[in-house]
Amino acid sequence: MRQITSTQNPQVKAWKKLQTRKYRQQSGQFLVEGHHLVEEALKQAGRVEELLLVEGQPVPAGSAGVALTQISPEVMKAIADTETPQGVAAICKMQEEATVLASGQRFLLLDAVQDPGNLGTMIRTADAAGLDGVILGEGCVDPYNPKVLRSAQGSHFHLPLWHQPLPEAMAALARRGVPVFGSALRKAVPFQQIQAQPGFALIMGNEGSGVSDALLDQTQSNLFIPLYGQSESLNVAIAAGILLYHLRG
Template identity: 40%
Template sequence: MEILSPQNTRVKEWAGLQEKKHRDKSGKYIVEGIHLVQEALMAAAEVEILAFDVDKGMPAELKPLLQSVQGMEVIGVSAAVIGKVSSTNTPQPVFAVIRKERKGVETILAQQGSLVVVLDGVQDPGNVGTIIRSADAAGADGVILGHGCADLYNPKTIRSTMGSLFHLPVAEANLGQVLPQARERGTLLVSTSLAGTDSCYTHDFRGSQWLLIGSEGQGISPQTAALVDKSIIIPMPGRAESLNAAMAATVLLFEAMRQREFNK
């Protein structure tokens, strides 16, 4: 099947997925580019539509994966269609429409002895995506996005994950509900604070721990702070005032990984 006109009704629907309200209503989102589409297919995400530039042909990297996906519609489209649907100035030759995950936060809560990153009001999509990527790299068990965070399915967030979105559970949740549930199951809730007594290098990261990361300006909200078990500090002997949310999360994640994987 081919769709060549940007005025086609389906093309308008796909283009609408660049906006959060349409993603929320339809329960779908878009990923663009060979690498992200490849990651989605390899992770068995619910890919509904795979659209490729009909003049350039199906990318060679994707051809071996096409047989493994059931019920996926493959559509050849024009460069004009891709241009209308894309969120970038230099559109990629392929995109996919994917159904949102339904597993949610229960998958993360069910894990024993887990290392999880919890974001509270991290508004920058690049930071949210980078934190998901760092969590994946450090072998964390999941990422939870609380209220006020950039939308997980924002195109910039997705691009910043570099495919890590498909490698570990990532869920959006009400922190006021989920953090007490985690504590009841024996999880230690840890945040960073300039008033922290322990440094991230003296704190023991072993066992079930959720690392709370707040916004660049305000940190975690007072409501979330009230649920925290322990605040730790990232030592900074240099002259920089602070680290951004993604950098701070990455420092904590890799120190946690070092202790949990290499100091057994």
């Protein structure tokens, strides 16, 4: 086990850069913090490259064969995104681009979702609903953003996530006969009119502007959720949960 106590150590500076999207993409790595996320990462073989522990923290289960580095509380605070780090973190490998689109039956497609909390919640909901993957179109926030990781609560390690132009993904699904549903406030039908589907894809859109018209024009049907109170709209992550579970049946 190696030890690093100085925040000026070159390795610490490299870990700190994992808080930026550019360096995550360059390195193919991301950092997760806290006992729960580290435990979930360790359950997927080969995803954790290195464990970082503050002295006194127990070694997590499932870490046999993983490189272990003991760091000082100062180093943990320097590399962490949270105000009060739990004393355990992991350097993880990003997923490779998925091939599940060729065989999976249920997908969530995201069009320019920009809020990290919303993206993480939708990834978590897709995981809970048993979907086969989440496809991120242009304009989406980085799925390895620390706030996305915390909101998803480990679901990054449970289902495939990948970037792909949504028209391309929709065309591939159409060739396989998988219906694609959009979510919209206008020119749409109440979601209750659509029955549960053995296979489907659902597109959710940007928090302010929704799904682009160009994509809505290519769907099999567009759905809206009736509002019975005075609110003008539902949060996109809440709406995704309602629609996914309805279509899932």
